[in-house]
Amino acid sequence: MNMDSNPVNPDQNDQGINNEPKASSVEGSAENQAVENQEIPVAPVVAEGVADEEAAHLETIVEHHDEIEAEPVEDFGSMSKEDLAARMEAFSKENDVNVVKNRVQAARDAFQAIYNMERDAAFAKFLEAGGVKEEFDYNDPLETRFFEAYKYFQKRRSEFILGQEKIRTENLRLKNEILQSMKNILQKEEDMSKAFNEFHDLQAKWRSIGPVPPQNVNDLWMTYKLYSDRFYEFIRLNRELQDLEMKKNLEMKMHLCEKAEELLLEPSLNKALQDIQALQHKWREIGAVPREKRTEIWVRFKAAVDKIFENKRSYLDSQRSVFEENLKNKTALIEKAEVIIKEAFDKHQQWQDGLKRLLELQADWRKIGPTGKETNDSIWQKFKSTCDQFFKNKDEYYKKKKQEYAANLQAKTELCIQAESLKESNDWKNTANELIRLQQEWKKVGPAGDKNEKVWQRFKAACDDFFNRKTAHFADQDQAQAGNLELKNALIVEVEQFALPADPNEAIELLKAFQRKFTEIGLVPIKQKEDIQNRFRAAIQAHFDTLKAKPEYRQSARQRTDRPDRPERGDRPERTYIRPAGGDHAGGSDEQRKLQNKMNMLAGEVQVWENNLGFFANSKNASALKQEYESKIQQARDEINKLKAKLQELKTAS
Numbered sequence: 001m002n003m004d005s006n007p008v009n010p011d012q013n014d015q016g017i018n019n020e021p022k023a024s025s026v027e028g029s030a031e032n033q034a035v036e037n038q039e040i041p042v043a044p045v046v047a048e049g050v051a052d053e054e055a056a057h058l059e060t061i062v063e064h065h066d067e068i069e070a071e072p073v074e075d076f077g078s079m080s081k082e083d084l085a086a087r088m089e090a091f092s093k094e095n096d097v098n099v100v101k102n103r104v105q106a107a108r109d110a111f112q113a114i115y116n117m118e119r120d121a122a123f124a125k126f127l128e129a130g131g132v133k134e135e136f137d138y139n140d141p142l143e144t145r146f147f148e149a150y151k152y153f154q155k156r157r158s159e160f161i162l163g164q165e166k167i168r169t170e171n172l173r174l175k176n177e178i179l180q181s182m183k184n185i186l187q188k189e190e191d192m193s194k195a196f197n198e199f200h201d202l203q204a205k206w207r208s209i210g211p212v213p214p215q216n217v218n219d220l221w222m223t224y225k226l227y228s229d230r231f232y233e234f235i236r237l238n239r240e241l242q243d244l245e246m247k248k249n250l251e252m253k254m255h256l257c258e259k260a261e262e263l264l265l266e267p268s269l270n271k272a273l274q275d276i277q278a279l280q281h282k283w284r285e286i287g288a289v290p291r292e293k294r295t296e297i298w299v300r301f302k303a304a305v306d307k308i309f310e311n312k313r314s315y316l317d318s319q320r321s322v323f324e325e326n327l328k329n330k331t332a333l334i335e336k337a338e339v340i341i342k343e344a345f346d347k348h349q350q351w352q353d354g355l356k357r358l359l360e361l362q363a364d365w366r367k368i369g370p371t372g373k374e375t376n377d378s379i380w381q382k383f384k385s386t387c388d389q390f391f392k393n394k395d396e397y398y399k400k401k402k403q404e405y406a407a408n409l410q411a412k413t414e415l416c417i418q419a420e421s422l423k424e425s426n427d428w429k430n431t432a433n434e435l436i437r438l439q440q441e442w443k444k445v446g447p448a449g450d451k452n453e454k455v456w457q458r459f460k461a462a463c464d465d466f467f468n469r470k471t472a473h474f475a476d477q478d479q480a481q482a483g484n485l486e487l488k489n490a491l492i493v494e495v496e497q498f499a500l501p502a503d504p505n506e507a508i509e510l511l512k513a514f515q516r517k518f519t520e521i522g523l524v525p526i527k528q529k530e531d532i533q534n535r536f537r538a539a540i541q542a543h544f545d546t547l548k549a550k551p552e553y554r555q556s557a558r559q560r561t562d563r564p565d566r567p568e569r570g571d572r573p574e575r576t577y578i579r580p581a582g583g584d585h586a587g588g589s590d591e592q593r594k595l596q597n598k599m600n601m602l603a604g605e606v607q608v609w610e611n612n613l614g615f616f617a618n619s620k621n622a623s624a625l626k627q628e629y630e631s632k633i634q635q636a637r638d639e640i641n642k643l644k645a646k647l648q649e650l651k652t653a654s
Helices: 022-026 030-036 052-067 081-092 101-128 141-187 192-208 214-234 239-265 269-285 291-342 348-367 376-422 428-444 449-496 504-520 526-548 551-562 588-618 622-653
Strands: none
Touching: 081 101, 081 141, 101 141, 101 348, 101 376, 141 192, 141 214, 192 214, 192 269, 239 269, 239 291, 269 291, 291 348, 291 376, 348 376, 376 428, 376 449, 428 449, 449 504, 449 526, 504 526, 526 588, 588 622
16 A cells, blocks of 8 residues: 655745744744644554555554654635734634644745735835834734734643643543453453453453554553453353444444545545544554454455545645745845845935835745745745845945935034024125035035934025125115216216316316216216216316317327426326327326226126126036126136236336
8 A cells, every 4th residue: 555655744934035034933833843743643553354455554644653743735825914813813713623723824824924024015115214233123913913913822722732732641541540440351250251241341442442652552552452362262162242342343434434534535634634644543442343244344444545545646736836936036146136135225215215115026926826835935035035135235234325325414514603694794705705615515425314404404504594694785786886877977968968168177177077976986887887977078088078179188298297286196196087089198198097987897896796796606507507697707807917027118108
């Protein structure tokens, strides 16, 4: 008889990525160890008259049954935590806790795997938000619900095991009492008919008693068989009684055959295997049957048993192909995970993308069933170690980033202190340049993590305080310049409408007074500066052209040349006096004066442009505008240098 030697032992669902919660301490306890040792080995002992084949078959069945574990009748790997919690609550209420023990463990492993995945994701998110590893706390209401049901099941199972142990101990005592009673009958010399009835009652009582502790089974059975054999030797003469006993044994074995055949219709392979063991125990405790029925009844019982183990073998064969496919798929996921950890991530978004891809692989892993007991643990450990390496690398990256953020925060804080020390300054030009330099330094410093916005607002507030005050200051200046523009326009109209007096000297003094008044009014907006100056010069020059045409002006000009009280050239107000064209030194002096006026105009423009640079610090286009104005300033300075050189040449020539 070819009996399968491999037990039904479906792989348990994979464990979680990281450490299990405290509830997992139930696993590995003495309570669980007792549960695992509950199966009772049965000695291959056969009652008198049982054929050798039958004895061998019983022995084989017993050995196989010792290997049998619960079959996976449910796909826990595809269930949600809610579904798993509901199933665990249902399991905890099962009448026969031993039947569902493996399914309970499979459900627990599946729940633990999902819980660990979700907890790891929450932990990663917590660290990314700036959390401290030691402060992480994760609570899941479904975990409490699930493990409360699991602990209740374990409690019931422990109670069941303890109860079974007590029952077996009591059964051992009762069977030892029966053996003693049998021994007493064998030692008495009395009516064999009476003795047979007593012995028969003891055998019936023996069969009614349940299992005993495993370590006592063989010795107890051997003693029972010895006493039975001796007794049947004593009553061999009473053949009718023996025949009657055998007929009763035949009826009981026929009943066992019917029970075994009914198990062929049992949908649960695990239950069928468990029940067939009980039938095997009962079969071997029943005595001999009539010789002519012995083979027939044995073949019938054996056929039912063989069919059940054939179903087991088919199941294992089908599982083997499934395991191979699962192993292939899980190996592919490990290869994908290894590709992820080999990628060089140096940015936050890259790590986030990598984490997303890894979590997707973990989700796919949970959807794949077990790979068999030979590879299930090793393939899981390989995948877990790969995932752990990713999270280790990720933790190291963010630890380094945290250090960089701290250094950048320190550098930015120092820039804030410098900016705050300058915000009350009224040295508009130099302070603006210094703050612009600090802003440039700020751009060179990297981010400061979750405190970046706060420190930026501090720095920005200091800069804004200064530039807002500067803007307000120059806004006042702009208003004043606009007023000056109105005054100069009015003055130009006055000059244009001015009627020259007859006396040339008086006329010149009045024109010079107009020039001084024009200069004293102050600056005007830069855009109108050149136009207003040209208009004023044109109005003044028109009056001088009128004076030049009068003979008395030429005579007066010669007299002014010979006046002893005429101021030296160096004492003349160059910016307020405009010599009329055609006068003394008309060539060189007028040219020099034009050059000097142009230099003064350019110098004024440079000053205005330099002041305006400070306004560009808060502008979106500050950089482009700053470059434009710096270019204008440089060009004006170059032009001033050229004019200075030309003016020096004219002074040297005169």
